[in-house]
Amino acid sequence: xxxxxxxxxxxxxxxxxxxxxxxxxxxxxxxxxxxxxxxxxxxxxxxxxxxxxxxxxxxxxxxxxxxxxxxxxxxxxxxxxxxxxxxxxxxxxxxxxxxxxxxxxxxxxxxxxxxxxxxxxxxxxxxxxxxxxxxxxxxxxxxxxxxxxxxxxxxxxxxxxxxxxxxxxxxxxxxxxxxxxxxxxxxxxxxxxxxxxxxxxxxxxxxxxxxxxxxx
Amino acid sequence: xxxxxxxxxxxxxxxxxxxxxxxxxxxxxxxxxxxxxxxxxxxxxxxxxxxxxxxxxxxxxxxxxxxxxxxxxxxxxxxxxxxxxxxxxxxx
Amino acid sequence: xxxxxxxxxxxxxxxxxxxxxxxxxxxxxxxxxxxxxxxxxxxxxxxxxxxxxxxxxxxxxxxxxxxxxxxxxxxxxxxxxxx
Numbered sequence: 262x263x264x265x266x267x268x269x270x271x272x273x274x275x276x277x278x279x280x281x282x283x284x285x286x287x288x289x290x291x292x293x294x295x296x297x298x299x300x301x302x303x304x305x306x307x308x309x310x311x312x313x314x315x316x317x318x319x320x321x322x323x324x325x326x327x328x329x330x331x332x333x334x335x336x337x338x339x340x341x342x343x344x345x346x347x348x349x350x351x352x353x354x355x356x357x358x359x360x361x362x363x364x365x366x367x368x369x370x371x372x373x374x375x376x377x378x379x380x381x382x383x384x385x386x387x388x389x390x391x392x393x394x395x396x397x398x399x400x401x402x403x404x405x406x407x408x409x410x411x412x413x414x415x416x417x418x419x420x421x422x423x424x425x426x427x428x429x430x431x432x433x434x435x436x437x438x439x440x441x442x443x444x445x446x447x448x449x450x451x452x453x454x455x456x457x458x459x460x461x462x463x464x465x466x467x468x469x470x471x472x473x474x475x476x477x
Numbered sequence: 478x479x480x481x482x483x484x485x486x487x488x489x490x491x492x493x494x495x496x497x498x499x500x501x502x503x504x505x506x507x508x509x510x511x512x513x514x515x516x517x518x519x520x521x522x523x524x525x526x527x528x529x530x531x532x533x534x535x536x537x538x539x540x541x542x543x544x545x546x547x548x549x550x551x552x553x554x555x556x557x558x559x560x561x562x563x564x565x566x567x568x569x
Numbered sequence: 570x571x572x573x574x575x576x577x578x579x580x581x582x583x584x585x586x587x588x589x590x591x592x593x594x595x596x597x598x599x600x601x602x603x604x605x606x607x608x609x610x611x612x613x614x615x616x617x618x619x620x621x622x623x624x625x626x627x628x629x630x631x632x633x634x635x636x637x638x639x640x641x642x643x644x645x646x647x648x649x650x651x652x
Contacts, residue, residue: 266571266575267571267574267575267578270575270578271574271578271611274578274581274582274585277585278585281585281588281589289594289646290594290597292642293588293594293597293598293600293601293642294588294597296601296605296638296639296642297585297588297600297601297604300601300604300605300608300609300631300635301604301608303608303612303627303631304608304611304612307612307615307616307624307627307628308612308615310621310624312623312624312626312627315612315624315627315631316627316630316631319627319630319631319634319635320634323635323638324634324635324637324638324641327638327641327642328638328641328642328645331642331645331646332645335645487573487614488573491573491576491577491580494577494580494607495580495583498580498583498584498603499583501583501584501587501596501599501600501603502583502586502587507593507595507596507599510596510599511599514599514602514603518603518606518607519606522606522607522610525610525613525614526610526613529613529614529617532617533617533620536616536617536622536625539622539625539626539629540613540625542629543613543628543629543632546629546632546633547606547632550632550633550636550637551606551636553636553640554602554636554639554640557639557640557643557644558595558598558599558602558639558643561595561643561644561646561647562595562598562643562647564647
């Protein structure tokens with residue numbers, strides 16, 4: 262038994278790291294810890310003589326799955342915010358310039374989102390109509406427009422005190438944004454689509470797939 | 478004689494490991510930790526592998542391959558990590 | 570030889586603890602790099618201990634491939650805030 266004591270010690274590392282992985286809240290940290298679990302698992306498998314399993318764990322379980330999941334997490338954990346571009350922007354341009362819009366607002370929004378490990382992705386549009394259309398088509402999650410540029414008089418009225426108006430498509434995102442953005446910077450409201458009722462908006466799978474992981 | 482030498486190399490490699498890994502726990506910058514980690518981890522691992530090589534010379538192709546890949550990959554990895562951590566990715 | 574493996578496991582526990590308690594992603598990546606190197610060296614030691622050529626080959630492969638996956642992940646993380 263004392264001969265094989267090191268096997269027990271090393272095997273205990275596997276549930277230890279797996280527990281760390283389960284307890285981790287930040288998705289990016291969880292990815293890195295998944296790599297650690299993969300390395301420890303390969304060690305344990307090799308220790309028990311399963312060389313082929315260890316090799317598969319290192320190649321597929323660690324390298325391939327981490328890379329794929331990193332890309333998946335990066336593209337799904339984000340809030341796409343539609344903005345009006347200052348100048349009509351060229352669709353062929355690869356990296357559109359960030360419009361010179363309220364920097365403190367974007368900063369507050371970024372801070373609120375990073376608390377939930379979300380990124381802010383800015384999508385410029387040429388006209389208010391295009392912005393509205395993109396929100397309707399679920400290309401973006403929220404729009405941010407200056408009150409003076411507002412399309413409908415109703416939003417302009419409700420946002421009389423704040424210089425910007427944010428309309429958010431998803432109820433859970435609305436909660437996050439409302440908690441993070443002070444009312445002096447922008448007013449926030451839930452966007453109701455004209456074609457859909459609110460009931461099937463909250464039911465539709467697209468409304469949930471981005472943020473369901475963040476439900477407390 | 479050879480046995481003593483190989484054990485000495487392996488033990489000194491483990492001491493290198495501890496010496497390089499313990500700074501990870503402090504509150505220093507990433508680059509400082511990267512420096513101590515890459516230098517002492519690579520040197521410690523290489524000395525362990527040389528110790529193993531003295532112990533079992535019949536596996537020399539494997540262990541020489543391990544030595545070469547350690548030297549090359551760890552150096553490149555140090556550069557890549559330093560480059561990536563100093564340009565962006567700060568507020569994740 | 571058993572004592573050597575126990576000491577290596579103790580050295581492995583330090584970066585695992587570091588990955589657990591640190592908030593900065595790059596410090597976690599450093600811990601990951603350290604763990605990847607250490608585990609593959611431990612696989613090599615086990616292979617020499619048992620005189621098993623096959624496990625040794627796997628250890629060398631993991632040693633070279635694990636570092637490649639680390640570099641890929643580092644680049645993906647670096648591009649996180651762009652776009």
